[in-house]
């Protein structure tokens with residue numbers, strides 16, 4: 339069964355608006371971060387962005403057909419400050435990558451792509467009663483974007499996720515993910531970032547996200563990235579050829595920033 343949307347020539351980002359009209363909106367993500375357009379804002383400095391994630395909040399990893407996603411218990415998590423007016427809870431995290439290391443991130447910086455981009459997805463639990471309700475609101479979600487560049491060594495915390503990928507090679511497969519994860523190692527040391535109002539980067543592309551994209555990347559090894567690329571977008575019963583349906587890329591190219599404000603915190 340063919341996917342409703344995906345990242346092939348037939349169902350990729352240029353076709354999404356045919357079935358998901360929001361994808362053609364004026365507040366879409368990702369964007370190219372034109373650093374010359376970023377404006378400093380002291381309010382971002384006055385209320386430092388802050389997060390708290392218990393190391394045992396992950397419980398499941400699933401192959402969505404578009405990548406891997408780790409689901410989390412949000413009750414004891416919190417993201418606040420910076421561009422956020424309320425406290426947001428962590429719902430899930432996932433990653434976007436490319437077929438080669440010179441592409442893969444969704445946001446770009448002055449036209450430069452990174453090899454991958456980690457997204458930590460949170461919802462506004464102060465104002466809304468569920469993730470689903472929040473995802474229909476302009477301030478419903480807060481996503482932290484973390485660039486990933488190729489490094490020589492494996493990322494030890496990412497390895498805990500990567501070690502489970504062989505259990506979820508096919509779309510729809512899932513596995514318990516009760517690892518002890520140091521989220522601090524999945525986020526950069528520097529809290530410098532860009533922020534703007536945008537959307538989900540996958541259909542239905544709801545314009546509900548307050549984006550925070552960190553300036554400093556974390557590292558991932560080539561081997562680890564190859565494991566991401568071994569995931570398949572088709573179910574076990576669908577695969578015909580061994581190479582068919584490999585998820586070698588799952589990133590959306592940048593959309594116009596338009597008249598949106600791009601703010602930055604830190605040099």
Ligand SMILES: Cc1ccc(O)c(S)c1
Nearest residue numbers: 457459481537538539540
């Ligand atoms: C909620 C959600 C789902 C998928 C995504 O890529 C993003 S960025 C957010």
Ligand SMILES: [Zn+2]
Nearest residue numbers: 432434457539
């Ligand atoms: Zn994403």
